[in-house]
Amino acid sequence: MRSYIKIYGPPVYDAIKTLEKLAIDFDEVCIMNPLIATYLADNDLDAGTSTTSGSAEAMEYFTPLNSDVTPERCEKLISKSGEKLGDYDFFFEWFREPTVDELNTLIQKIDEALKPLGLKYTITSK
Numbered sequence: 001m002r003s004y005i006k007i008y009g010p011p012v013y014d015a016i017k018t019l020e021k022l023a024i025d026f027d028e029v030c031i032m033n034p035l036i037a038t039y040l041a042d043n044d045l046d047a048g049t050s051t052t053s054g055s056a057e058a059m060e061y062f063t064p065l066n067s068d069v070t071p072e073r074c075e076k077l078i079s080k081s082g083e084k085l086g087d088y089d090f091f092f093e094w095f096r097e098p099t100v101d102e103l104n105t106l107i108q109k110i111d112e113a114l115k116p117l118g119l120k121y122t123i124t125s126k
Contacts, residue, residue: 001097001125003029003106004088008120012089015117019090021065022113024073028102029092032079036061040078088124098125 007015016033023031043057058074069077079093092106103125114121 001094003092003094003103003123003125004085005090005092005110006087006122006124007089008122009118011117011119015114015119015121016090017065018113018117019110020062022109023077023092024062024066024069026092026106026109027073028096028098029094029106030077030079031090031092032081032085033090034085036078037085 005019013035016035020031020033020035023029039057039061045057058078059069059071062069062074062077076095079091081093085091094102098106107123110121110123
């Protein structure tokens with residue numbers, strides 16, 4: 001299952017970076033967004049292969065967000081499904097089917113993280 005996020009209003013970039021930071025500590029998910037997709041393309045990497053797993057590139061990307069991020073977490077953080085974002089700005093891909101409580105916890109964490117930015121968002125899980 002994926003929980004797709006659509007961000008409304010500026011600052012979209014700041015919102016995406018905030019969601020990335022949140023995801024580092026939310027071990028139940030991996031993620032994808034346009035910034036990661038561009039980073040992978042710029043470095044000739046493919047999210048659907050193991051070339052990003054535990055790579056120096058993944059550590060380089062996520063360490064500025066959280067200096068305590070481990071190589072093991074980086075290995076699992078970028079979605080390898082190759083799924084396109086479509087009309088969404090971000091998705092959290094669950095490693096297993098989440099419970100209602102886990103979905104609600106994610107929503108609460110997103111609300112708390114994005115509140116200081118003063119923007120609106122929608123979340124669609126499917």
